[in-house]
Amino acid sequence: MFTGLVQSMGTAQLISPSRVQVTCPALQPQLAYGDSVAVDGLCLTVVEILPEGFLADVSPETVRRSLWGQGSGVRTVNLEPSLRVGDKLGGHFVSGHIDGVGQLWDQVATGDAWELSFKVPGEIGRYIVPKGSVAVNGVSLTIAEVRQGGCWFRVAVIPQTYHDTNLSLLQAGDPVNVEADMLGKYVEKLLGLGSPESSISLEFLAEHGYV
Template identity: 50%
Template sequence: MFTGLIQGLGTISLTSASQLKVHCPNCQFLKAVEIGDSIAVNGICLTVETYDAQSFTVTVSPETLSRSNLKNIAQTQAPVNLEPALRVGDKVGGHFVSGHVDGVGTLTQVEDSEASWELSFQAPKSVAAYIVPKGSIAINGISLTVANCDPSGSVFTVAVIPHTYQATNLKDLSLGSPVNLEADLLGKYAAKFLQPHRDTEPPNSNYGHDLITLEFLAEHGYG
């Protein structure tokens, strides 16, 4: 489990079809790393197999490479965001991030304001369903808040403070860059729990489909 608070930047290289080497000579967390530890690499939970003072290696499955931007990044040598897994007693400053990417989106717009950067992204359908205004989203492993989105969630914007922009690989993105997206874990569970009700309600029922209103809640025993 992670929180989406990036603790270092690195670069990756494919040492074989299924193994990555992550180079991060300035990452302080490597001093405490152990074989078997989980580290999020651009938001993907991977397991440390070997390590030294400046790098570590992980094995990636074909599924991981096909559902993420790692292969593209390995070819371009672009920086990746790194975060070690939570330990007991650590602060939870972002939101709960599992390290399981739901899909790859693309950067569509960047606006620079005095206090922040506003970045807009296009999300695939597999992620868009869980994107709501003021909800949480992990972009390349970074915990961010959705500032606004279209009704479907397929186009959304986040506001990024200067510290986050400079400390992550967001500053290295260009228009069209692919990004790993992980929807809010709690939102996915909520949708899962509602699915049986959707499946058993009559076709003309509004349960679980339209906006929840005060009248809807009263009708179903709330308030």
């Protein structure tokens, strides 16, 4: 479990179809075999400690759903160790199991902050709601505006988050790992939304002021 509050940046590269090498000198001293680390939002398990980083295994499903499925070059990545009992929860609950890949639509500087908008597939957009949470490359963000049924959304990013994460490196059209808030998925499951037996739909919830 993670919070979406990035602690450092590093680089990562897919060195085989099932293994990632992460270089993170600032984070390496606190890591141990078996630890979980969010790498651009992906929960990876440390299988070997290196002098300046670690190795982690990735499944075909992880590669398919993430940026690794779009190339094996070296990437600048956001890093966050797993949440420990007693740690502060300053972001939102992030599982590290991303839903898929979206893309940066545009970004605009507004005073001391930045507004970034993203496009995501419909299977992710269904969980995007105004003032809800989303993790983009592992960064916990609050959704400011939603269009196209959630397939387009805008977030405001404060200077600290912008400069201390790889959000500042993104250009329009760049792909990003996206994880929607897990609470929306559980609500959908419990209410049976989308099943033939359910009388509750997203339209019903919207009509009655729930979404």
